[in-house]
Amino acid sequence: MAAGPAATISQKGRIFTPGEITVKKGDVVRFVNDDFYGHNVYAETGNAGFDIGLQPPGEERDVVLEKLGIIDVRCRIHPRMQLKITVTE
Numbered sequence: 001m002a003a004g005p006a007a008t009i010s011q012k013g014r015i016f017t018p019g020e021i022t023v024k025k026g027d028v029v030r031f032v033n034d035d036f037y038g039h040n041v042y043a044e045t046g047n048a049g050f051d052i053g054l055q056p057p058g059e060e061r062d063v064v065l066e067k068l069g070i071i072d073v074r075c076r077i078h079p080r081m082q083l084k085i086t087v088t089e
Contacts, residue, residue, distance in 0.1 A: 005030035005062060009083060011039045011055075016073065016083035025068055025087055032060045040076035045069065048087070051076075 006027035010017045012034040023029060031041050033055045041061075042051040048067035055061055065071070065087045073083035 004028075008032060010034045011041070011075070011081070014075075014078045014081055016081055019082065020084045020086075022086040022088060023065060025089055026064065026066060027087075028062050028064050029085065030060055030062050031055065033057050038077065039081070041073060042076055043071045043073045043085075045071045 006023045006029065007021045008030045010032050031052060033039055036057055038057065039055050040053060041055065043049050046069065048065065048069060048071050050063050052061045052063065065085065068087050068089065071085040071087065073085060075081040
């Protein structure tokens with residue numbers, strides 16, 4: 001049986017909760033849209049970038065983090081939303 005995500009991030013009230021996490025290289029981070037409207041979670045940090053696209057309310061999407069370092073995560077729809085992910089060995 002596959003392990004669950006290393007961390008689950010809620011998106012609600014135009015805020016990521018928690019706002020900062022540390023995970024290990026190769027871990028899965030699950031983004032859950034607990035809001036009434038869509039979000040578009042992305043990161044453009046060096047070669048650790050990702051974009052999960054438009055995420056409707058109630059949907060979950062997983063991202064596998066393969067690069068070490070600090071990743072600055074945002075929402076393309078709500079630019080004030082910020083999340084810091086630190087990826088370690």
